[in-house]
Amino acid sequence: MSKIITHGQWSLACFPLGPFATNAYVLWSTDDQSREAWIVDAPFGPGPIGRFIEAQRLVPSRIILTHAHMDHIAGLPELCRAWPEAIVHIHHAEVSWLGDPELNLSAPFGAPMSIATPRTLSPLFLAPPTQAHGDSLPLHAQTFTIRHTPGHSPGGIAIIAPDLSFALVGDTLFAGSIGRTDFPNSDLATLAASIRRELYPPALPPTTAIYPGHGPATTIARELRDNPFVRA
Numbered sequence: 001m002s003k004i005i006t007h008g009q010w011s012l013a014c015f016p017l018g019p020f021a022t023n024a025y026v027l028w029s030t031d032d033q034s035r036e037a038w039i040v041d042a043p044f045g046p047g048p049i050g051r052f053i054e055a056q057r058l059v060p061s062r063i064i065l066t067h068a069h070m071d072h073i074a075g076l077p078e079l080c081r082a083w084p085e086a087i088v089h090i091h092h093a094e095v096s097w098l099g100d101p102e103l104n105l106s107a108p109f110g111a112p113m114s115i116a117t118p119r120t121l122s123p124l125f126l127a128p129p130t131q132a133h134g135d136s137l138p139l140h141a142q143t144f145t146i147r148h149t150p151g152h153s154p155g156g157i158a159i160i161a162p163d164l165s166f167a168l169v170g171d172t173l174f175a176g177s178i179g180r181t182d183f184p185n186s187d188l189a190t191l192a193a194s195i196r197r198e199l200y201p202p203a204l205p206p207t208t209a210i211y212p213g214h215g216p217a218t219t220i221a222r223e224l225r226d227n228p229f230v231r232a
């Protein structure tokens with residue numbers, strides 16, 4: 001059973017799914033008569049996401065992948081079959097990872113997986129770090145910002161709410177922890193720099209709620225105070 005969290009007009013449902021308890025999120029505006037929704041990440045066994053969307057009569061317009069590790073993409077074919085018109089977004093650096101079991105880590109974890117490029121794929125080309133960067137995507141006449149947060153993987157992204165009240169950060173920042181950097185394409189210094197540049201103030205205020213790719217939600221204030229890996 002997922003719990004629905006609200007931030008003003010925005011509703012967010014979290015689904016921890018699969019053997020890695022990967023959090024998928026469904027995001028929509030309660031003001032929106034059209035019931036447009038986004039799905040963020042596609043874990044193993046995405047059935048509960050589909051059933052929730054049907055029950056709430058939501059209409060997924062986009063499936064946004066925070067990165068292409070297997071536990072965040074395994075459910076993509078099933079979601080694309082259910083909503084073939086939904087646009088699939090992923091950072092361009094990890095487009096090829098969908099079909100590459102080494103890069104998406106499914107081979108090292110013992111169950112090689114190759115996912116066909118979705119027909120509706122729209123790669124995100126975010127400007128390189130150190131520039132003012134980011135891209136934006138519209139949901140219910142508001143603009144969410146997409147930030148490039150490499151480190152856990154080269155194409156990691158964060159999705160930031162229009163009023164900075166919350167952010168979906170994938171495996172970049174966790175409650176009391178950070179994403180793993182012992183994988184072949186991970187880098188700790190890059191990850192720490194991403195967190196400081198894109199998530200910690202001044203990028204986001206301390207009040208911003210953080211919804212990670214695994215585990216419970218947190219806030220920027222709490223991580224500034226408690227996170228032992230990336231200090232304020």
Ligand SMILES: [Zn+2]
Nearest residue numbers: 067069152171
């Ligand atoms: Zn990951």
Ligand SMILES: [Zn+2]
Nearest residue numbers: 022071171213
């Ligand atoms: Zn993960």
